[in-house]
Amino acid sequence: MLVLGGGVAGCVLAARLSEDPARTVCLVEAGPDHGTDPDAWPRSLRDAHALPRDHMWERGVAVHRLRARVLGGSSCVNGCWHTWGSDADHEEWTRAGGPRWSAAAMAPYRERAVAAMRLRPVPGREFSVWARAALAGARELGYQDVDMGVPGAPGCGTPLLNALDGLRWNAAFGYLGPARSRANLTVLGDTTADRLVLDGGRVVGAEVVADGRRETLTADTYVLACGTFGSPGLLLRSGIGPADELRGAGVRAEVDLPGVGANLSDQPGVFVPRAPAPDLDVALAAQEEEGELYVSRMLIRAASTCCPADGWDLHILPSAGDPLFGSLPPGRYEAGIAAFLMKPASRGRVRLRSADPAEPLDIDPGFLGDPDGHDVAVLREGLEIAERLAATSALAPLAGAASAVPPSELTDAGLRARLGTYWHPVGTCAMGPAADPLAVTDGEGRVHGVANLRVADASVLPSVPAANTQLPVLAAAELLADALKEAAS
Ligand SMILES: Cc1cc2nc3c(=O)[nH]c(=O)nc-3n(C[C@H](O)[C@H](O)[C@H](O)COP(=O)(O)OP(=O)(O)OC[C@H]3O[C@@H](n4cnc5c(N)ncnc54)[C@H](O)[C@@H]3O)c2cc1C
Missing domain, CATH: 3.50.50.60 (FAD/NAD(P)-binding domain)
Structure with a gap:
């Protein structure tokens, strides 16, 4: 074979x-x-x-x-x-x-994968001040704690990781x-x-x-x-x-x-930066010094008003640490909250440019392209949830607004210009x-x-x-x- x-x-x-x-x-x-x-x-x-x-x-x-x-x-x-x-x-x-492909029939396969990949919960020492506060903020907004490794309900919690002591x-x-x-x-x-x-x-x-x-x-x-x-x-x-x-x-x-x-089909998202308070930078620097600073360690499974009952169509992902793209001076960090569209209606396409295998593929992710505007509407709801999370009593003291215009009020063009992907x-x-x-x-x-x-x-x-x-x-x-x-x- x-x-x-x-x-x-x-x-x-x-x-x-x-x-x-x-x-x-x-x-x-x-x-x-x-x-x-x-x-x-x-x-x-x-x-x-x-x-x-x-x-x-x-x-x-x-x-x-x-x-x-x-x-x-x-x-x-x-x-x-x-x-x-x-x-x-x-x-x-x-x-x-x-x-x-039913949930019940796939459960044993999921369990095999969890064992083979040595997946494990997030250790307490890997939580940053930001992640801890975000978890408290999510609960403040009414999200219940859920197990992210199995099917279930919307809520907040932590992922499983295929990393131990900083090694993938x-x-x-x-x-x-x-x-x-x-x-x-x-x-x-x-x-x-x-x-x-x-x-x-x-x-x-x-x-x-x-x-x-x-x-x-x-x-x-x-x-x-x-x-x-x-x-x-x-x-x-x-x-x-x-x-x-x-x-x-x-x-x-x-x-x-x-x-x-x-x-x-891929999951686009928008990152909403916040302006870290000096105390947050200091706390993140101390954690980095210990070798335990990880950008994200918690998430919310959230449902927009378009989502069928009991499901979720958004991941709200707080993060704080070194920027994913670019760099900041020593002791300064990027903090913010991203909203990812988990069940996009839009579809893209992979095509050949030519028969030559050395020629890169033509990859159009088709983000936010659905004619009914479903994806833009859900993403905007995600950004509103991110703003509400940032304003909770747990998170607000750690970082202020980074921009005068709330991201949920961006124009469609502004939204598209800030679009990233979850790489899925x-x-x-x-x-x-x-x-x-x-x-x-x-x-x-x-x-x-x-x-x-x-x-x-x-x-x-x-x-x-x-x-x-x-x-x-x-x-x-x-x-x-x-x-x-x-x-x-
Ligand atoms: C930057 C990034 C971050 C991500 N983060 C996460 C995350 O945190 N959590 C998560 O759940 N998922 C994450 N994902 C997604 C996850 O990694 C993918 O869903 C998963 O790897 C898909 O598995 P696959 O086997 O389909 O493809 P891949 O793992 O991509 O494997 C495809 C393999 O095929 C090889 N290949 C391709 N063409 C040829 C060819 N012509 N000849 C020989 N070999 C070839 C490639 O080199 C590659 O090794 C991330 C993905 C990326 C890119």
Whole structure:
């Protein structure tokens, strides 16, 4: 079995599929494999205090394009936060993929992922003055404490973390670590999958490039796990996608699948800066001195007036520390509250610019593009909640307004200019029944119209969960690995 893409999902698949010694598994990753010894990994990828900017596919690009290129994928560069979505997410996924995707059926997969990734609650020492006050402020606004690691209700609380003592524990450690010594598992780093070769409705090979040399790898089953941007890119380069669009890019259409690259769904957000009081800077500096300053450690799951009962469609995320972008003089920090749109109606798209794999993909996140204005309206409500949180008796003494215009009163253009992302793209190889013209895969990851090809990463989720996506993607990959094992047995 050939697994293309060694990120979060790819590591799960390679580990689970190679549990059976009778099955030979080869994992192909474009980025480097830094090996089995966590201490030998680059410090930037292990340090959980910050988001590294090395080991990325592209440099100096719009933030929504960021994605890791290294064995372990984006688990090596991300914020280490884990939360779970609402029952409504599972209803959406079950409609598309069948009963395997219900909350109850996915619970064991979530638990496996929690164990493998060593997820743990936030230790008390990692709370900054700002995070502690934000938790008190949330309670002041009436939010109840909730467990963020399971489906449930709106409320406030803390995420689970894949970091211990300041060090990130990524999917290559969590999943491949115990599997690497198996004789039936091969891991190829620095090897880029260029295209699949098709013949008679089957994949007969995968052309990969390593050290400038091209070769064709063959297997009985091909599983794509190149992520929400990489997997549709690979399908499109292989001639699997919207036939007219492929012709425009100079690629011969092999299988007309209009949904490939469509339905891109990510969670945009706006950060509302506050002006830290001197006491806050002093407290944050003291915590940094102890090595325990983390930018965010709590969140609110909030419901806008557009949200169905019992769910939530916003994350309200207070943060304080070194700025994510740029820098401040020593002893000065950035503090504020972000509002993220968790269930966007807008959809973007991934397209090929040309057949040349070296040409960057055309990625349009489609943020706030829905014609009904749902997303702008919900985001504005999120900003109002952020303002109310900042004004609570717990938070107000720590920081004042940074601008005369409240963010919820920004013009639409002002809002768009300040838009960031939570980095949770999904949906570009969405699962759904074969009768759905935009479905790319079925509920077990099989690509419609190609016999021995599956996709098993974030791209198969037809809608983004009301959560950070790493834990849902880990659980989805566990589920899809089980589906593959059952089909093979
Ligand atoms: C900056 C950032 C911060 C984030 N923070 C969080 C967070 O705090 N919490 C959270 O839950 N989620 C977070 N996420 C999202 C989370 O990391 C993703 O949801 C998750 O990694 C998706 O897993 P995946 O396997 O689909 O893709 P990835 O983990 O991105 O893996 C895809 C892999 O495929 C490889 N690949 C791509 N194309 C090819 C090719 N042609 N040939 C060979 N290999 C290829 C890539 O190099 C990569 O290793 C963050 C993401 C980013 C980018």
